[in-house]
Amino acid sequence: MTVQQLAAELSLVSLALPDPQREVEGVYIGDLLSWVMGRAQSGNAWITIMSNLNIVAVATLADVSCIILAEGVTPDEQVKETAASKDINILATDMTAYQVASALSGLGL
Amino acid sequence: MNEAVRFHFVVDGEDFTSAGQASVQVKKNLRRLGIPPEIIRKISIAMYEGEINMVIHANGGEAEVLVYEDRVEMILTDRGPGIANIEDAMKEGYSTAPDNVRSLGFGAGMGLPNMKRYTDGMKIESVVGEGTTITMTVNLT
Ligand SMILES: Nc1ncnc2c1ncn2[C@@H]1O[C@H](COP(=O)(O)OP(=O)(O)OP(=O)(O)O)[C@@H](O)[C@H]1O
Numbered sequence: 270m271t272v273q274q275l276a277a278e279l280s281l282v283s284l285a286l287p288d289p290q291r292e293v294e295g296v297y298i299g300d301l302l303s304w305v306m307g308r309a310q311s312g313n314a315w316i317t318i319m320s321n322l323n324i325v326a327v328a329t330l331a332d333v334s335c336i337i338l339a340e341g342v343t344p345d346e347q348v349k350e351t352a353a354s355k356d357i358n359i360l361a362t363d364m365t366a367y368q369v370a371s372a373l374s375g376l377g378l
Numbered sequence: 379m380n381e382a383v384r385f386h387f388v389v390d391g392e393d394f395t396s397a398g399q400a401s402v403q404v405k406k407n408l409r410r411l412g413i414p415p416e417i418i419r420k421i422s423i424a425m426y427e428g429e430i431n432m433v434i435h436a437n438g439g440e441a442e443v444l445v446y447e448d449r450v451e452m453i454l455t456d457r458g459p460g461i462a463n464i465e466d467a468m469k470e471g472y473s474t475a476p477d478n479v480r481s482l483g484f485g486a487g488m489g490l491p492n493m494k495r496y497t498d499g500m501k502i503e504s505v506v507g508e509g510t511t512i513t514m515t516v517n518l519t
């Protein structure tokens with residue numbers, strides 16, 4: 270499934286969607302950045318409540334397919350702009366991390 | 379023939395909101411050199427952890443990346459406080475990160491273990507009060 274399809278299925282808000290056709294493979298949940306660096310896999314959808322600018326660099330280097338901001342957190346405008354220019358997809362939702370993960374599981378991820 | 383391609387970066391110690399720029403640039407440069415994505419991922423994650431450590435723990439430093447035919451070498455040098463007990467610092471979960479950076483998601487104490495995991499060789503040289511040099515090697519073959 271692509272990031273765009275995933276966003277549509279779960280009615281996620283697209284805060285930045287520069288690479289909508291990126292294929293999503295698996296899911297990782299975490300807020301501690303070096304856990305994400307150590308454990309997330311290339312192509313994962315990364316669910317987090319961290320919304321500061323550092324998530325863009327982490328997503329770039331860990332090569333995740335998208336960041337999903339859960340629990341209604343909203344990033345600064347600068348995060349959206351940087352993500353758009355660095356080719357990083359950011360989606361957002363009011364759902365909890367658990368609800369997002371559960372929904373993704375329902376989609377077969 | 380065996381001349382290395384060399385990249386050099388000065389890592390700013392003031393601004394950890396935009397930290398990681400050197401690593402992101404290295405990722406781009408390595409892609410241009412045609413290095414396989416899985417290897418680039420290992421190199422750039424290891425470099426990021428080292429870069430962030432220089433920003434958070436050492437007020438910045440310098441990074442040198444050397445691309446040889448058979449390996450990539452990263453040399454990170456800072457004039458920060460040094461690491462008193464390297465064995466402790468290498469343990470998963472060990473961190474002296476202050477609260478203000480913990481609130482940004484750093485301070486899990488997983489950076490150095492990640493650097494070790496993602497590289498084929500890692501050497502830490504550190505003198506308390508003088509600084510730290512970390513050399514990491516990732517094989518290309
Ligand atoms: N360049 C450095 N200069 C001085 N101390 C360092 C340096 N790099 C690491 N350290 C020390 O080693 C500890 C462990 O580093 P490590 O990267 O594993 O964890 P962290 O940076 O505290 O947290 P995380 O990397 O998970 O965000 C640090 O908390 C710090 O005390």
Ligand SMILES: [Mg+2]
Nearest residue numbers: 427431489490
């Ligand atoms: Mg660290």
